[in-house]
Amino acid sequence: MMTLEDQEGMQYICKLIFEAYQTPVFVLDSSRGIVHQLPLSLEGRPLTPDFGEMLKEITDPIDSASPIDLAVVATTPIPIIRTTHSLENFIILPLTSGHQTAGTIVVGPSLYEPLTESKAANLLRDNNIPLGLQEQWQHYYRNLTVLTRTRLYHAAMLLYTLVTGQTLSITELLLDARTSKPKQQPVGSPDLNVSFRRENIWLHHEPMQEQDLFRHIQNGNKAELLRTHATFSEEKYGLLSKKSHLRSKKNLAVASITLATRAAIGGGLFWEIAYTLSDFHIQHIEELRDVPAVENAVLDALCDFADQVKDTRTTMLSRTAAVCQNYIFNHLYEELSLDKLAEVAGLNGSYLSQLFKKETGIAVSDYIQRERIEEAKRLMEYSGVTLSDIATRLHFNDQSYFTKVFKKYTGTTPRQFRN
Structure with missing residues (x-):
């Protein structure tokens, strides 16, 4: 494996990655100070204009409860893909010497997709960014390189191969990412919950009932869809939020519309129409403020899918x-x-x-x-x-x-x- 001592080789690798992906590349020493970077001049992000400080933040352990295991890193320095709350993506590759981290290569920041002004504004609102800084953030986003998820993974694999001389498959990259993160287990026991529901005869709806509902969407049969929907009992719906009945209903609505989207595509509806229709109805439901409105909206959405399938011209084609x-x-x-x-x-x-x-x-x-x-x-x-x-x-x-x-x-x- 290449080390920081081979400065010429390290700089060559950084140059290849930078020119191939047009994304900033940094080499950090063991104290996480920058010893090499491309390009030489960079505009920092708002609130953290110093790239050195930002990189220290980015290369902190992925989770405070799960520091990087140096013994594992020493033998298998698999790149880490890290995404910030601001949706910036970074590739982090620890460089080891013996059983210690001798440095780090960081590739980023990049985005999976361009952020429209409205999407950027929503993201900044979610992160409580002051209104006075939103223009700076949007300018920052516009200047970031866009690397799709696949290209980012391939960049990580290429970096690994250039540094170690070994091959790395996308499966190995993603499996390592999953096993290196602590599992966030839901609170409570699903087994105990199943026992409670059986004891109190508080069961979910039968799968066949659900299959009938979405089969009617696939066939474009709104009348049968409405008839089947009327047989669902309120108490047989799942509980998808412990803290908010409205949120639970919205989550159920999103799940129903997602399944309806697949059923409509199976019925011959153009997939771009189906996905756009799904986005339209889910966005509408997210704006609603009471449970009856959500229930009416989800039924309207299911009927809309059935009508669209009925009207489509592709159903009977090869x-x-x-x-x-x-x-x-x-x-x-x-x-x-x-x-x-x-x-x-x-x-x-x-x-x-x-x-x-x-x-x-x-x-x-x-x-x-x-x-x-x-x-x-x-x-x-x-x-x-x-x-x-x-x-x-x-x-x-x-x-x-x-x-x-x-x-x-x-x-x-x-x-x-x-x-």
């Missing part, structure tokens, strides 16, 4: 045609071609074209045009979006061609439709 329709739906704002769809479906373009028309009754190119016109109709609901902007965004060559295609599928011009 998997190949459904995959193509789903891809077209998600990529309407991009260039779409038969060759690209053939690549997605894993079929010859000519064969896919025949299969698609046979199952849908419409050619691929016509289907794409029709879906773009449907999207154009949705965009026209917003007065701030011009017709020329809509035509450009949906890849119509010019305004006159857009008008021609629009009239073909609607019988009116775009201007007449909007008016």
